[in-house]
Amino acid sequence: MATSPIAGKAMTVLGPVDPGTLGPAMTHEHLLIDFRVVFQPPEGASQAGLALEKLSLENLGWIRHNWNSSLDNLMLLDEEVAISEARHFFNAGGGTIVDVTSNGLGRDPLALARISRATGLNVVMGGGHYVGATHPPEFESASAEEIAEEIIRDIEDGVGNTGVRTGIIGEVGVSAPWTETERKTVQAAVIAQVQTGAPVLIHPGRDEALPLQILEAVAEWGGELSHTVMGHIERTIYSRDALKRLAETGAFLNFDLFGHDSSYYPLAPHSYMPNDAQRLDQIMFLIDQGHIDQVLLAHDVCSKHRLKQYGGHGWDHIIARVVPQMLARGISRGHIDQMLIDNPRRMLTFA
Numbered sequence: 001m002a003t004s005p006i007a008g009k010a011m012t013v014l015g016p017v018d019p020g021t022l023g024p025a026m027t028h029e030h031l032l033i034d035f036r037v038v039f040q041p042p043e044g045a046s047q048a049g050l051a052l053e054k055l056s057l058e059n060l061g062w063i064r065h066n067w068n069s070s071l072d073n074l075m076l077l078d079e080e081v082a083i084s085e086a087r088h089f090f091n092a093g094g095g096t097i098v099d100v101t102s103n104g105l106g107r108d109p110l111a112l113a114r115i116s117r118a119t120g121l122n123v124v125m126g127g128g129h130y131v132g133a134t135h136p137p138e139f140e141s142a143s144a145e146e147i148a149e150e151i152i153r154d155i156e157d158g159v160g161n162t163g164v165r166t167g168i169i170g171e172v173g174v175s176a177p178w179t180e181t182e183r184k185t186v187q188a189a190v191i192a193q194v195q196t197g198a199p200v201l202i203h204p205g206r207d208e209a210l211p212l213q214i215l216e217a218v219a220e221w222g223g224e225l226s227h228t229v230m231g232h233i234e235r236t237i238y239s240r241d242a243l244k245r246l247a248e249t250g251a252f253l254n255f256d257l258f259g260h261d262s263s264y265y266p267l268a269p270h271s272y273m274p275n276d277a278q279r280l281d282q283i284m285f286l287i288d289q290g291h292i293d294q295v296l297l298a299h300d301v302c303s304k305h306r307l308k309q310y311g312g313h314g315w316d317h318i319i320a321r322v323v324p325q326m327l328a329r330g331i332s333r334g335h336i337d338q339m340l341i342d343n344p345r346r347m348l349t350f351a
Helices: 045-052 060-065 080-090 109-119 144-158 180-196 210-220 242-249 275-286 317-328 332-349
Strands: 010-012 015-017 026-027 096-099 122-128 170-171 200-203 228-230 252-255 295-297
Touching: 010 122, 010 332, 015 317, 026 122, 026 275, 026 295, 026 332, 080 109, 096 210, 096 332, 122 144, 122 275, 144 180, 170 180, 180 200, 210 228, 210 242, 242 275, 252 275, 275 295, 295 332
Parallel strands: 026 096, 096 122, 122 170, 170 200, 200 228, 228 252, 252 295
Antiparallel strands: 010 015
């Protein structure tokens, strides 16, 4: 891996910082996002109109269960709402939000910089490309090396003419099964990681075997697994054996859906979404297995119904409500600080 001029620093939307100043970090969030790519129209004429309604108390229960069937719910576009909601995290003691709104999801570098200035939070911006459904047509003929060129420019020079630089390559989307362009975008992320020393964060499709397959490909292409994050662990990996094998790769494991407690998962009805207690069961297993130094935490807020303003848990949920649960269940303060502060600091530091 080449030595980057950013080596030893973390890259925020306001520039490089000493990683020791990041504080408690949420490692997979979306301050602003256009998430209509996952929209599924409700079935039946009697419910079709619900897709077009604004979120309200009257439909909040339905939206919590069918969160991706409401167009309004899938669009976090209001900068002032993002600032107000992020301040709850800052006021709870939070230091950094990693916004992994990659290409294809409405990434807005200048808005993220304004949110960072307004809240006092470090904001780390994602790069690379989401799942194949968001890829431009030219990716069919482009090479991984060509796709990597843009990712590298975003890290070294900034996005377009904004001067705002990518601090993590991700979330890089993979479907189940992989598409051909997704293989290119993951390989492009690896090429960019090798050249720049940036961390990579992967969004895996809902197949328990897929996260390990992706990491094996990353290693084969020359990527650094100890600087790679596998996201959405709790909604993808259910067996302890599969979780143990994944941890043994040395990659970071992101439990990034805290607060998302509706067990029905509309994007994969054959599976389920665990609740916070079940997430803690998985984390405690990893602690017992000696893998505490790989665990990262987040909420993956990507819809309105999970924000306080709309009746949700907000970005302070882990600090304000999950940490007390951890302490009550016997997880030490040292291990909590490792998951919230030390592990994100190592992950976000450029090699």
